[in-house]
Amino acid sequence: MMLPDKTFLLETIVKHLLLAAAITVVLSTNAVHATEPVAAHHGLLDLAQLQVLLGLENPHPTAGSNPDQSIVWFTDSALADADRRATAVDAYRRGHPVAVLRQDQDAAVDTVLHGIFGLSSSAALTIYVRHPDGSPHLHTVAELPESIGDRQQLARTLIESIDTASKALRGPGPSTAAPSTDGAELVALPVMVFTETQYASTGNGAFVTVRGEIVRDSGRAHDALVVSAKSTHNLKPHDNGKSGPSIVVPGKYEYFLRLFTPDNTGTLPKLSESRPASSPSTDLNISESHTTTTSYGFGLSREVSAGLNKEGPSVGAKAAFSFDFSRSYSTTNALSFTVKDYSIGANAVQTPAQTSRVYWQMPLASAIASKADYFGRSPSEIKMTASMRQVTAEGSAVWFIPGTYTGTMSLSAGGKIDNLGFDGSAIDHKPDPYLQPTASVSIRADSPYLTREVTVFIQSKAGNGGCLRDEHGVVVLRQCPDVAQGNWIEDLHAQWQLDTQGRYFNRGSKKCMRILTSGSAPGGGGEIVMQDCLLNRDQQWEWQTDRIYTQHGEGESEWRMFVGPGDIVGVRTTGKPEYQPIPFNPNHALLKPWSSYPKKPGSADFIPKLGDIGPNDPVSDETKRLGPPLAQERWELIVLRQSLHR
Structure with missing residues (x-):
């Protein structure tokens, strides 16, 4: 997808916004979110200048970045202004990343974000990138780092990730849009697709990506919202390797997927399935997938839908809703990862607080975890494997929620690490000093995108x-x-x-x-x-x-x-x-009554038909006497x- 001309966008921004000459974000050094007001509330940046949003001075363009890629940014308070919201929508739908610096966690901000992007994140910094199929990819940071070094590293990570994602969207290749169908059927498909990648605030390289699909599964006797999620966790400890007299390695990795329905009052998300399954092996090679198939109603047969496709996608919404021509939709979550020296155990828990959670624990092999001198009497890193420094693990889950539910849904994915310290004679438990990132997206179940x-x-x-x-x-x-x-x-x-x-x-x-x-x-x-x-x-x-x-x-x-x-x-x-009494098309009422419609019918006009086989019948002399509608x-x-x- 070609991005819009940067000059055009800048003119649009200037029209709606008063750009600050120097954009400096003043952040608190001891709070999760910014506690002092920013010097400006909105603006336009080259991607290479993303450091500005993290409270750093404007650097020279970073090597390897794309200086033609721009980011439009706003504070959450700026989006309370109608003109600025309009600018954010325009930029986002044209393909420009839109960054939101968030302080307030109230429902009004969520409503604004849902209206612009279709969902919301509570992260301190979220950069929304729109895929050509309409689905958003959120790049988030839960809290802004305290140290300058961490901010610099985090900025480099964000620049590289967003630049890579933007190039992929602009480049050639097949679309990753889930359905393979005509436009008329896309109209009927009640689905929302989204992706969030959250990066560790410390900039150490840990991240989590969760891709979610919410589909309404309906038939004559059933109606449910199906939430399918796949997560990829790059779990990386902050205390690792040689640490004083000890070798510190993860004693247990843990990661999870969680669905929370906070507005529900009696109905919990029902976990249908999750992967991967438990395995005692300490040489894991996970390669599996599972497919969830749902159905949705549609008022046109496949043959008629294909024939009407030339009339434009909205033609599918002109037929009365029906289950006579229901369609099916499939979502596949494929998992593939390897881990050495750790086993895996799958668990699921459903609390009374409207939450369903599935989690996986990957403990260090007992032959290692029980041997204080495994790394030597004078411990060294020689026997440390790659999995003892970090792992990339995946999980998937599918939940069902009653179709009557109209509240919000919060899908989260995260993890944690518990370390062990080996000093040659004893083993100590050492909590990792910083949290692993947790992605969390809020979606409205009553979204018009999800109606039956x-x-x-x-x-x-x-x-x-x-x-x-x-x-x-x-x-x-x-x-x-x-x-x-x-x-x-x-x-x-x-x-x-x-x-x-x-x-x-x-x-x-x-x-x-x-x-x-x-x-x-x-x-x-x-x-x-x-x-x-x-x-x-x-x-x-x-x-x-x-x-x-x-x-x-x-x-x-x-x-x-x-x-x-x-x-x-x-x-x-x-x-x-x-x-005038305009005739309906005898081949199908949604087709044009004559070929030049809505112009006045002429002598060369014919009656359109669904297929292209055979000659077209001419319009009647009576029809030729009509004027334009x-x-x-x-x-x-x-x-x-x-x-x-x-």
């Missing part, structure tokens, strides 16, 4: 293109939600779902659209109101190309949604000759799915 039915904004093609919303029980046309604002995700009254009965369900009011066959809504507000969802035909709708027809059974087959005078939303086209009766969908939302 596709969640959309319904936008008119007339004028500036307002969106439908439920306003006090009446369907009205208003400005579309601004997805550049952090709280757009909570604007539920503009979010719609087409359910199995062909009804448009509003996520805010939990009611369905209903047409008025006579009169208007109170206050002259239009001809569509909201009502408890029933099976009546005055609540049922069908898309024909880009028009939305009511299924009301009074023989009014031409009644369809339109924007009337004063931007009211109408449906009764009787007595309005400007709304009005913009006021044409609609489009803004689909809220991670892989498609831009």
Whole structure:
């Protein structure tokens, strides 16, 4: 993916922000997070100048870095400003890394981060990098280091990692997007994918990477959220090797995956499976994988979906939700690592505090751990193996959460090390002086990306293109939600779902659209109101190309949604000759009725079909006499799915 022109982005930043001439972050030297305000709250940096965000002076570009790669950065308080949020969204969706320096751990900050990135991290420094498939990769540091040396080392690690990741995104090669399917089916797939890599604040090279997928698994008799996670832990002690008269090595490595549902009040995450299994061997060679298959509903058969794909991805959201053409989705977690001189034991625990945790312990071989003079009477490092200096281990787990759960989910991965000191005559337990990194990501279970039915904004093609919303029980046309604002995700009254009965369900009011066959809504507000969802035909709708027809059974087959005078939303086209009787395509209602639609049909027009085999039928003479459809009766969908939302 080509990154946007840096000059263009800088102009955008300057337009919204007052850039500081010198960006210096003033950090406390004895606190986990910065305790003093920063001298500036937002800005633009070359990647090679990342040290500035760690409180260091602006150095010359680091050798090997990419000076053309820019990072847009904000403090969490800066993102409270609407213009700065808009700048962050613009930069992130254009492919620029966005760094957030965080002090506050309140829900308001999480809401803003969820709106911009789809998830949030509580780390002191998080750099969000967007993959072309829409999934984020978070590069995080839990706390900012105290010493200048640690900050310098940490900055080098971050620069190298982000530069490598950015080059991979720009370079050629196949996408790592999970599904291999057409755009219409991507619309229906309720999945969120994310990755977090957290680096040790000490800069010693320890890190943990967790890749998570959250998928809604649904059918006629079941509905669940499936959380699949794989973690890679580079566990590296801070006290190691020769230390005074002793040799210090890890006596036990431990690492874990944990799922926490803090808003749940009675339902715990259910662990389905985890890998690797326990093994007493002290020469580990782990190579295994496991696949989780889920299903999701879709309103189009594979043949029809393939034929409609040329109409654009959003066409998949125009069909009523159905399990008649359900699709399957598979997630595979593959593990591969080797460790010498340590065995492995797998454990799982479920606490009453809405937490499910699976962890692995890798104790030092008993033949070594029980022999005080293993490294000699005068201990030396000669017999130390690579695994005694650090290990890279992997784990995976799958959990199920009831589909009714609407709170937050926190997925974490971390580890710890307990050291042993061998002085030739005794063995001492020596806790490692610093913690290993722990990655932790917060995701909302009620995200529109994860809904069973596709969640959309319904936008008119007339004028500036307002969106439908439920306003006090009446369907009205208003400005579309601004997805550049952090709280757009909570604007539920503009979010719609087409359910199995062909009804448009509003996520805010939990009611369905209903047409008025006579009169208007109170206050002259239009001809569509909201009502408890029933099976009546005055609540049922069908898309024909880009028009939305009511299924009301009074023989009014031409009644369809339109924007009337004063931007009211109408449906009764009787007595309005400007709304022509447009034929539906007999090959499929979602196809264009004539090939040049929405232009006026001409003599060369034909009736499009799903496949490309055989000749196309010409349009009728009656159709050729029609004019172009009005913009006021044409609609489009803004689909809220991670892989498609831009």
